[in-house]
Amino acid sequence: MNRVFIKYGVLLLLLMLLPVxxxxxxxxxxxxxxxxxxxxxxxxxxxxxxxxxxLSGNASSKEAVFNxxxxxxxxxxxxxSIEQYNHFITLEQENPTxxxxxxxxxxxxxxxxKELQKSMEAYKTALRLNPQDDETRYNLxxxxxxxxxxxxxxxxxxxxxxxxxxxxxxxxxQQQTPQNQQDKDKKAxxxxxxxxxxxxxxxxxxxxxxxxxQQTQEKVQQIKAQEREAQAEQNRRNNKNW
Numbered sequence: 001m002n003r004v005f006i007k008y009g010v011l012l013l014l015l016m017l018l019p020v021x022x023x024x025x026x027x028x029x030x031x032x033x034x035x036x037x038x039x040x041x042x043x044x045x046x047x048x049x050x051x052x053x054x055l056s057g058n059a060s061s062k063e064a065v066f067n068x069x070x071x072x073x074x075x076x077x078x079x080x081s082i083e084q085y086n087h088f089i090t091l092e093q094e095n096p097t098x099x100x101x102x103x104x105x106x107x108x109x110x111x112x113x114k115e116l117q118k119s120m121e122a123y124k125t126a127l128r129l130n131p132q133d134d135e136t137r138y139n140l141x142x143x144x145x146x147x148x149x150x151x152x153x154x155x156x157x158x159x160x161x162x163x164x165x166x167x168x169x170x171x172x173x174q175q176q177t178p179q180n181q182q183d184k185d186k187k188a189x190x191x192x193x194x195x196x197x198x199x200x201x202x203x204x205x206x207x208x209x210x211x212x213x214q215q216t217q218e219k220v221q222q223i224k225a226q227e228r229e230a231q232a233e234q235n236r237r238n239n240k241n242w
Contacts (some may be wrong), residue, residue: 028057032064039071047071062091066102078109085109100130107139116147 035050051068054061069084085102092099107122123140127133 025058028054028061028064031057032061032067035064035067035071039067039074042074044071044074048075060091062088062098065091066098069102069105073105073109076112078113082106082109096129100126100133100136103129104133104136104139107136107143111139111143116143116150119143120147 031054035047038047054064065088069081072081088102103126107119110119120143126136
């Protein structure tokens with residue numbers, strides 16, 4: 001008899017708590033939607049407050065965590081945004097595409113911090129999770145080119161003989177952000193019109209790099225052609241003298 005009473009007592013308690021839980025989840029989603037509205041209007045401090053409010057109600061809300069990370073990125077809070085993207089990755093264990101979106105944005109934040117090697121590794125991780133992501137592939141190519149140029153510049157300038165301040169100055173001169181942060185489409189709770197990565201900007205930068213390389217190759221070919229022509233002329237003179 002006591003067991004029956006306890007069982008029904010627990011059931012009654014659960015039924016009493018259920019409306020509270022449903023109401024709390026509604027409040028979380030409401031805060032996220034309000035945050036999305038502020039985000040779309042570029043009111044990032046207000047959006048941050050609303051996303052944090054949503055997380056106070058549900059610390060495992062993937063939408064709130066990801067959007068909070070985006071909002072912190074917009075406010076140039078690079079370290080804090082990376083922290084939230086990492087938190088999202090720990091929560092997102094089922095969808096590799098969405099985890100790749102977080103890794104992509106981590107790469108962008110690290111690029112803003114001028115940590116090129118770490119940025120490159122983040123983009124590589126994103127591509128391993130989502131090999132079809134052309135935007136990440138563009139960013140990876142740009143960062144790899146920047147690293148290569150930096151290494152060549154260091155070699156030309158003596159690299160090891162430079163002071164850390166000089167090396168940082170050279171890096172800053174070469175640093176070019178390939179494109180703005182990409183906010184991947186994320187479920188119904190994502191802002192209505194999330195900012196998309198500027199693929200055109202990345203393509204233009206890569207085309208400029210390729211054009212520079214093409215011009216260099218053309219100059220090399222011209223020099224070689226001139227050398228061959230000079231050699232041919234020299235041979236003709238030698239033949240005449242002979």
